[in-house]
Amino acid sequence: MPTLRIDNAEIITMNGEMGVESGWTLLAVDGEITYVGPVGDAPALEVDELVDGSDCLLLPGFVNAHTHAAMTLFRGNADDMELQPWLEEKIWPVEATLTEDDVYWGAMLGCVEMLRAGVTCFADMYHMPEVGTRASIDAGIRARPSGVLLGLLPNAGDMLAKAEVFCRDHDEAGDGLIKPMLAPHAPYTCPEEMLRQVIGVAGDLGVPIHIHMAETDDNVQWSLENYGARPAEAMKQVGLFDVPVLAAHCVHLDEADIAIMADEAIGVAHCPGSNLKLASGIAPVAAMLAAGVQVGLGTDGCGSNNNLDLLQEALLAALVAKVQTGDPTAVPAAAALRMATLGGAEAVFLADRIGSLEVGKRADCILVDLTAPHMYPRHNLVSDVVYSAQSADVRATIVDGCVLVRDGEFTQLDEAEVMEKACESAARLFG
């Protein structure tokens, strides 16, 4: 039974009150945390992998609750554009020519970037999910993958049938790293009949649904025109919330919407970077948190962010909430850090496995280097991580007890090959 031990780090477990523990150690056996507490009380185990956390902060790994990992290939290809011409001229024509190789290496580049940035789990929505999932398993990262169900296409039924097979075939794949989802793209792209079919399949399979919701004011207007109700109420009427739902964006919510999201235990992927860049708006996160909504953070895809840096999203989440509410006490650093970790685990319905460092959960964790000048004089490590750190400060990334990044370098993965192959794909696609 491979045993991992992490010594000498400051630790934020994210279990209960947010405090920083010194002189603690963490033990994991077969990828499961078996001890986290004072070093003196730790059981004596033969350790296969010892990680020295000196001058580092040990945190649960970041959860990227909404992305399209293979879209790293699109990074920087078309920025500062209106949404519709961007989609119609820059995204969709290229996506129509994607090969399996493109999706694999695009997703792999995304996984490499995320692991370096301390992301240990991500909820993905993209075409050819079996290919992206192969990449994430090869990279060793935890994922909740899904294809994209577009109900307006003539082959929508086939897509759903394939998605069902994908979910069945990949549940607990990668030694348990993979838990699939079903992803109807959005209410405005999936007619009611299609949604009802997806809900039925999700219920049968016992998998959550991942969907874009209320990203833009146009989405809300569309819902009012087509359902006579705002998105949350409309989706409730359709029965979407009869299964667990991860709703991405949720920018344009009113009080009644927020009450529905809380009552129905919806997971929300707040994507402040993408919402700012596309000028979609600022999601009412302070109000959602106050209402008890399970809010995590997402980067969205690299077409609209342009990176997969979840720590940057935590900063943005804390900052934009303040200016939105006019209240500098809104979404304090601790709330932002919670969203980046345990909140994300809740939002993607994996909080029983990950999101905090406690006995019985999987050992998904990261070490953040505290020695850069911007991390001094260390009055408050929670504040320092959220407001001052950058993802390059992540020194080690551990998923399921496996040390994937150590001292800032990949232990197994050939990073140079990933970059080279991704560039080849990008060159061919955009050539």
Place this chain on the structure above:
Amino acid sequence: MPTLRIDNAEIITMNGEMGVESGWTLLAVDGEITYVGPVGDAPALEVDELVDGSDCLLLPGFVNAHTHAAMTLFRGNADDMELQPWLEEKIWPVEATLTEDDVYWGAMLGCVEMLRAGVTCFADMYHMPEVGTRASIDAGIRARPSGVLLGLLPNAGDMLAKAEVFCRDHDEAGDGLIKPMLAPHAPYTCPEEMLRQVIGVAGDLGVPIHIHMAETDDNVQWSLENYGARPAEAMKQVGLFDVPVLAAHCVHLDEADIAIMADEAIGVAHCPGSNLKLASGIAPVAAMLAAGVQVGLGTDGCGSNNNLDLLQEALLAALVAKVQTGDPTAVPAAAALRMATLGGAEAVFLADRIGSLEVGKRADCILVDLTAPHMYPRHNLVSDVVYSAQSADVRATIVDGCVLVRDGEFTQLDEAEVMEKACESAARLFG
């Protein structure tokens, strides 16, 4: 004559149209750029310092147009608070006990952080400016330092007299790195009579004025009540704009204000991170740029940011402008990068010396590493730098032709000592 040569980098000169040049080289003799162009046409010079820019992007150094460098000591000490209790309970009582050592090592920590992050010049406003200036000279960074003139204090006259001496004594100090300014803190802390005295001294000395302006809506209300005019108009009436003025923040401006700022050639330090964190608002940067205002970027102090990462400010500037205007094409990446470099040089009235890589200017420049996963597949380097890079990607920082940071390490400065001394000061101040 020490000669520096930088080869093999991609280059954005920021001179004219923003393009990326390949196969160029840069030469500097005695700190002055003597050649930037195709490598084949470069004059043959004996080179004392050769920098290999392979896999890097060469840019003009970032200009931090508004900060309080010594306040790194306050980083993380008090976040997520209302402005007044923050100042009255957390900042002012501690500032009253600052020693010269505290200011020196606080400023030095700020300089170290800025140099690592590619900031080659900063406009500073803080107590004991002669001490902070000593730190910046020791660090080798370019600066426009100023003390803080508080007109409401009984010793305001003495402060101005000392500031005048500071300006006279430090003009072109540090072999030309230092160009002082005079800093009346803000209209609401400097009565009209005091402002007129400061303007007179600034005119006599030929130094610009650095002032906080229209940071909060309260500031605007105060101006309306006390001057019967909004801040820009009020300051125009007082005669402030008879000398060059660097105005920090400028969050709450209407169209008439913006017209005044443009007409009077005011330099603006846009500080989006601080303005978001303190819930001050979002400055109308797109409108300012459209009107021709000289806008640079500032981090503000570490009490309200909490870092000195100007590249993060460039990202924030681009993002918040879009959501503020509802226009995803507002403040595109190129505009943000310009504000971080040449725009900042204009705003601090040093564009004749720095801000772009052209013959006759000082060799203040940085190399940004392009090899991190988040910098692939490199469709557009301007976009990649603004929307995806992080300041840890800065590999080399060169000021006045001196390579201060090379391969991510300081060439001369003892970084560990700086961190240790800054922590000692912080421990004593807050202990």
